[in-house]
Amino acid sequence: MQTKPLTLTLTRPDDWHLHLRDDAALAAVLPDTARRFARAIVMPNLKPPVTTVAQAAAYRERILRALPAGMRFEPLMTLYLTDNTPPGEIDAARASGFVHAVKLYPAGATTNSDAGVTDLARCRATLARMEVLGLPLLVHGESTDPVVDVFDREAVFIERTLQPLLKDFPALRLVLEHITTRDAVQFVAASAENVAATITVHHLLLNRNALFVGGIQPHHYCLPVLKRETHRQALVAAAISGNPKFFLGTDSAPHARGAKEAACGCAGCYTAHAAIELYAEVFEAADALDRLEGFASFHGADFYRLPRNQERITLVREAWSVPASQPFDGDTLVPLRAGAKIAWRMQS
Numbered sequence: 042m043q044t045k046p047l048t049l050t051l052t053r054p055d056d057w058h059l060h061l062r063d064d065a066a067l068a069a070v071l072p073d074t075a076r077r078f079a080r081a082i083v084m085p086n087l088k089p090p091v092t093t094v095a096q097a098a099a100y101r102e103r104i105l106r107a108l109p110a111g112m113r114f115e116p117l118m119t120l121y122l123t124d125n126t127p128p129g130e131i132d133a134a135r136a137s138g139f140v141h142a143v144k145l146y147p148a149g150a151t152t153n154s155d156a157g158v159t160d161l162a163r164c165r166a167t168l169a170r171m172e173v174l175g176l177p178l179l180v181h182g183e184s185t186d187p188v189v190d191v192f193d194r195e196a197v198f199i200e201r202t203l204q205p206l207l208k209d210f211p212a213l214r215l216v217l218e219h220i221t222t223r224d225a226v227q228f229v230a231a232s233a234e235n236v237a238a239t240i241t242v243h244h245l246l247l248n249r250n251a252l253f254v255g256g257i258q259p260h261h262y263c264l265p266v267l268k269r270e271t272h273r274q275a276l277v278a279a280a281i282s283g284n285p286k287f288f289l290g291t292d293s294a295p296h297a298r299g300a301k302e303a304a305c306g307c308a309g310c311y312t313a314h315a316a317i318e319l320y321a322e323v324f325e326a327a328d329a330l331d332r333l334e335g336f337a338s339f340h341g342a343d344f345y346r347l348p349r350n351q352e353r354i355t356l357v358r359e360a361w362s363v364p365a366s367q368p369f370d371g372d373t374l375v376p377l378r379a380g381a382k383i384a385w386r387m388q389s
């Protein structure tokens with residue numbers, strides 16, 4: 042057994058799947074991400090959604106304005122695909138230099154997905170343009186068929202939607218977001234190199250038991266929902282494998298406490314307050330700390346064809362307690378691991 046390292050220095054990571062929300066909520070959560078990550082792929086599921094390059098430009102400005110003085114952070118913007126996104130918007134996105142991907146939410150699949158795609162057949166011309174221009178499609182990969190079991194929605198989506206999509210558009214650059222199953226790991230690993238996946242830290246840390254320990258745990262409810270332990274183990278194996286198809290995407294998704302602790306609670310886990318620290322915990326538990334930098338700092342940048350960051354960050358082994366809650370838009374939110382300890386701390 043090697044002795045445990047006391048510090049961990051790595052190239053500053055990026056978050057390839059992040060919800061920043063807007064206005065006061067944005068201002069409340071942005072510093073947590075900007076402290077740790079150089080860049081993030083910012084999800085477009087606002088109300089109303091970010092469907093045009095002009096809206097993405099305005100949202101990007103609001104993010105930069107919300108950034109505290111002295112902090113650096115580059116928001117990488119995305120467009121929300123609808124049944125009516127014109128192919129011309131893809132050209133405009135590519136030309137903009139700040140829109141890096143287009144997000145597919147099957148209508149009704151998750152938070153703020155009502156304006157999402159009802160039938161991919163309506164998007165063929167737009168997808169063809171993305172394939173030609175190399176603009177990645179980011180996918181919330183869950184079937185919305187109400188008869189499909191909630192734990193099978195990812196696997197069914199792969200079979201019924203993703204495989205046919207990639208058959209029709211074999212060169213489409215595609216990221217299957219927040220994967221939760223062994224099925225998804227195997228599908229991505231077996232696909233061509235234009236297909237990749239993000240993995241959240243909560244899906245690496247928790248299995249579905251965490252939804253019910255000692256009573257229902259709304260702060261562990263996210264979509265896709267946590268799966269059984271064998272799937273969690275497959276995700277950990279993918280994350281630590283060194284395979285460049287798998288990279289960090291927190292899917293940190295803040296909701297006010299009252300919206301989660303409710304009779305019909307919202308889906309989403311907040312992890313931005315300790316994201317890289319928690320990933321370090323996962324990699325250490327798997328005896329793979331040496332693989333963290335590839336997963337967190339290199340693979341995503343390479344897939345998105347962006348330069349790797351030059352700056353470095355250091356984590357120190359110094360346990361700290363996560364606050365029970367943190368301020369959020371005149372309300373509070375409950376971060377992952379609230380009231381409990383984390384072993385690694387970001388060096389300021």
Ligand SMILES: NC(=O)N[C@@H](CC(=O)O)C(=O)O
Nearest residue numbers: 060151152263264294308309
């Ligand atoms: N992951 C979630 O459970 N929620 C996300 C939406 C999403 O990423 O599907 C949100 O915006 O709250």
Ligand SMILES: [Zn+2]
Nearest residue numbers: 151181264265
């Ligand atoms: Zn999603």
Ligand SMILES: [Zn+2]
Nearest residue numbers: 060084292294
């Ligand atoms: Zn998300």
